[in-house]
Amino acid sequence: MAMERRMWDLLLILTAAPHSSDVVTSALRLSQAMLDRGGSVRVWACGYANMMTQDTFGDTKLPNTRNPEGHYPSPSAVVQRMIADGGGRFGWIACTACSEERGAVHHVPQVRHRSPLRLAATIAGARQTLYLGGA
Amino acid sequence: MDARTAAPGYLMIESKGNWAGPNAGTFLRDAAALAEAGHRVRVFLVEDGVLTAVGTDVPEIRRLAAAGAEILVDDFSAAQRALSATTLSPHVRVAGMDAVAAALSEDGCRGVWH
Amino acid sequence: MSGSTATKRTGLGPPVLCVLDRAHRGAVEAQFFHALYGLLDLHGQFERVDVALRGPAVTLAVEEDDYRPSVRLGTMELDTLPDYRGSVRDLVAEGFTVFVDRDAVTALGFAPERLVAGTVCLDPAELALRWPQYDQVWFV
Numbered sequence: 001m002a003m004e005r006r007m008w009d010l011l012l013i014l015t016a017a018p019h020s021s022d023v024v025t026s027a028l029r030l031s032q033a034m035l036d037r038g039g040s041v042r043v044w045a046c047g048y049a050n051m052m053t054q055d056t057f058g059d060t061k062l063p064n065t066r067n068p069e070g071h072y073p074s075p076s077a078v079v080q081r082m083i084a085d086g087g088g089r090f091g092w093i094a095c096t097a098c099s100e101e102r103g104a105v106h107h108v109p110q111v112r113h114r115s116p117l118r119l120a121a122t123i124a125g126a127r128q129t130l131y132l133g134g135a
Numbered sequence: 136m137d138a139r140t141a142a143p144g145y146l147m148i149e150s151k152g153n154w155a156g157p158n159a160g161t162f163l164r165d166a167a168a169l170a171e172a173g174h175r176v177r178v179f180l181v182e183d184g185v186l187t188a189v190g191t192d193v194p195e196i197r198r199l200a201a202a203g204a205e206i207l208v209d210d211f212s213a214a215q216r217a218l219s220a221t222t223l224s225p226h227v228r229v230a231g232m233d234a235v236a237a238a239l240s241e242d243g244c245r246g247v248w249h
Numbered sequence: 250m251s252g253s254t255a256t257k258r259t260g261l262g263p264p265v266l267c268v269l270d271r272a273h274r275g276a277v278e279a280q281f282f283h284a285l286y287g288l289l290d291l292h293g294q295f296e297r298v299d300v301a302l303r304g305p306a307v308t309l310a311v312e313e314d315d316y317r318p319s320v321r322l323g324t325m326e327l328d329t330l331p332d333y334r335g336s337v338r339d340l341v342a343e344g345f346t347v348f349v350d351r352d353a354v355t356a357l358g359f360a361p362e363r364l365v366a367g368t369v370c371l372d373p374a375e376l377a378l379r380w381p382q383y384d385q386v387w388f389v
Contacts, residue, residue, distance in 0.1 A: 009239075009240060010236075018275050019279060021273060021275070022215075022273045022274070025277040026150065026232075028322055032232070033231070034236040034239070036236070039240060052278070062282070065290055066286070072280045073327065078277060078278075078322055078327065081322065084323070085323030086323065128246055130239070182273065186357065189357050213315075214316035215273060215276070216272075217315075218308075220313045220359055
């Protein structure tokens with residue numbers, strides 16, 4: 001008997017780089033809005049979007065010299081927190097080819113590694129897909 | 136009739152807009168063409184795309200509105216860019232990401248991000 | 250956030266005009282570490298650093314009351330997003346001249362009186378004519 005496949009409500013193919021524009025902020029805000037209405041979201045990180053989840057970040061950003069006591073979560077901490085808070089409704093996939101191409105292969109353990117050869121299958125597992133270009 | 140043969144509706148998310156350089160407005164002209172062809176079109180302006188909503192007589196916005204498209208402006212992006220201190224087109228409405236999430240959850244809505 | 254620069258002004262570097270025409274480069278990931286922070290953090294190494302805001306970046310210098318530097322992600326209220334207007338105020342307070350492109354201000358429908366106090370609203374041609382006052386011009 002075939003196993004029933006899980007369907008995600010939204011897949012975001014995020015290929016634009018962090019620190020290039022507010023595209024990551026928009027993607028995370030949209031993800032949260034979908035989660036807030038009870039939906040599920042998967043992010044497929046391509047290109048430099050794979051920098052978001054490198055395990056070399058640690059939990060916090062570098063110190064703010066103008067506010068040394070401030071607490072500033074790192075990008076990977078933000079993603080990990082969303083995964084943990086999502087209770088299985090928020091997932092993050094690292095494209096293995098893009099990760100290798102960028103030398104960004106050390107992802108936090110909550111991230112799934114997936115070959116680009118599985119992109120179409122991943123899209124098939126989502127009711128809605130948005131491609132956020134810019135890699 | 137499957138979803139491909141039925142006239143799909145579009146949620147078109149514009150993150151660049153007409154301040155991003157020549158041809159940056161092409162996406163909004165795509166949206167207008169789809170709306171004029173009878174598709175349900177909603178446009179969500181986000182990030183620098185919200186700057187397109189500034190002013191009362193932006194040709195792309197006017198054409199979209201005339202074609203019956205709904206034009207939304209992201210609240211967060213607008214606040215980042217101090218747009219409360221200027222005048223937005225009467226054809227636009229400020230909305231949050233919840234509007235995008237709701238639209239993308241509808242059957243037959245295709246999302247396109249620029 | 251406001252505070253004095255941690256970098257002692259040594260003035261070894263040349264006078265530089267920094268032109269900023271891309272304002273928003275990652276609110277969630279950058280937080281305090283945005284382009285204006287870089288200028289505030291490093292300007293002590295230079296004899297002089299001034300800033301010109303052009304295009305969409307002029308909005309950084311427009312005073313308003315709506316923006317909250319905060320976004321909710323999961324159970325976290327990430328309230329450390331960039332404080333754009335505050336950073337421009339800090340630039341002015343720390344002696345930068347902050348030029349704001351008049352054409353962009355006008356095109357976006359902002360009244361010049363809404364600009365952060367102490368900034369200088371300037372026609373684009375006037376800004377170019379000030380380039381010779383600097384050893385270097387950087388588009389940041």
